[in-house]
Amino acid sequence: MVENAGGIGPSTMLALWRRRRTERTIGELVRRVRSGALDLPANSPVRLVSEYVDAEGMPLDLASAAVEIINIIRPVVAIGRFIMFAALALHQHHQWYDKFAAGDDDGLEAFAEEVRRLYPFFPFIGGRARHPFEWKGYRFGKGDWVLLDLHGTNNDRRLFVEPDQFIPERGLSWKTHGFDFIPHGGGDPATTHRCPGEAVTVALIMEAVRLLTRSMAYQVPDQDMTVSLARMPARPKSGFRIDNVRRKPG
Template sequence: MTTRLEQGLTFLRSGYLFASRIRQKAGVAATSHAPVTLTMLGKTTHLVRGAEGVRLFYDSTRIKRDGAMPKFIQVPLFGNGAVHTLDGEEHQVRKKAMADLAYDDARVVDFTDLVGDELENTHRRWIADGGTVHEDTAVAFGRAAFRWAGIPLSDEEMDRRARQMNRLLDTFGRLRTNPVAAFERRRLNKWATGLIEQVRAGDIEAPADSVLAHMADLRGIDGERVDAAVAGVELQNLTRPTVAVGRFAAFAATTLVEHPEWAERIRAAAGDRLTDVPEAVAFAQEVRRTHPFVPMLPGLLTQDTELSGCPMKKGQRVLLDFVGTLTSPREWDNAASFDPERFLPYDGVEEAEAIEAFIPQGGAGVYTGHRCPGEKIAVAALSAAIVLLTRPTVEISTDVEDLTFPWTQMLTRPATGVRIQAATV
């Protein structure tokens, strides 16, 4: 199916609804996984979804990342020279260096302990003064990530850097606010590059075997240290995505209000614990399935190929529809229903990642593809926040503005951040 009109502005206006609207205009059935061919930014583009689309998109012999994403989105979000933009051996070397840190089970346990501490502090502030789920968990997650990485920061600077990262995420990708994201990216780059340079010069002593120490010694395929600016970008890419989990926490709060039976179930299972609660992990995974972070991602074809009988030519763009894949009735039983039970049989994050169509943070293998290596950390942070949100001392606002969000805005979230009321005495 083909639609010929330029769709770049339509994408910016439609956000997470873009793919479904394009399929509708092209006359493709809602249940069909047939590719749709369109024009975006002057280039022939193929919109794909489902397991077939995932297999194509993460096939490094047919798809590359370099040059696929518009710079005004790529640079604020990922940074120049980031692993997300690399291909081939260069990508494999960089990805392994980062996955060895973020995906390592022992390091994930360390992070889980830290995020539990930070969320307990958040809980105390909520009881005293109230707050908002989105910003307060984003700061808590950021503080835990900085401590986990071994970055030497005062309490005040941890809060400030986490809020900068969160503001970047709130403003990138929209024409009106993207300059704010670009400004925050420049400030964060200067800070992170300075950290790397100071560690390399011996002015800061990074803890042995810390993320900071490894990033300061990050090396390319030639065995040489990468530029300090690139190492600083990757240091951010090992911490900023954890801040982004605050958006999922806001969605989780709204969903707990809509499903009080799950709040009660998680509360009963957790007892006094914040972490390692299977029911909360399943709830977190279902939140990530039904509330995608990004609507789609682009790649460029490196050879002629075809998908479901649709011919695709070298140099053309492929858009993987995240929303359509995560909610496809061909991939998920009762796809439109919020049902954490679907994830309870899976033992740990890695088993859930093996579901081909489960791509909230990318698809394929962590070491072999472009899947985010921070997925275990993200689920640990989000599931702990979910347990916190079920405590009887935490009162989530049920006002309409706290529970609704625009599907046409990227990145979306409830505008209020979802308010928490101070405990009543």
């Protein structure tokens, strides 16, 4: 579902079919939880969503409950793409690998944020204007498609010095860069299109870097590591392969 999200053709239809199948499967889990046939821990996401009721005491319908659960699973799977880019950055900028391998966490969050700024994932997000408006001389009518250029904004020379260079020393953070640094959208997660899972994304990238540098050793064979901006979602051409993976002692 993630790999084929940016394409058109048979692969897209297959991705949509897989999405519908997943919705049906999770919907059945919700039904079983509600009937008592499936007992899950009280704080498990599936149970929390299944037993949620609104202000009128009404539960979510099965289809909506399934979508909400997928909305938890899908981003956690999708950000594996950023973790792959973090591994690529460690390989391309070995001084950062050595720093983190030595147990130094200073700069780790900034490293994760710079990965999200420089390396492309989905380059833009789109939506329809809900009402007519004008912005900086541009007029938008109700229903017009609007595209927010995520990758272009994150690599804008007016916002970042040497934007094509990997510089974690910028000290970026989604918490303080409202509409300049927008790998997941901009603004306040509660009111605008900044992804509410951004804090989890950064935390998972940081933990992945710790694992890659401190808990495991591996080799990177010769491969094509070029990243095409014409591919959505983007990734290194070879997918960044590693081999001879083994646990580090201690």
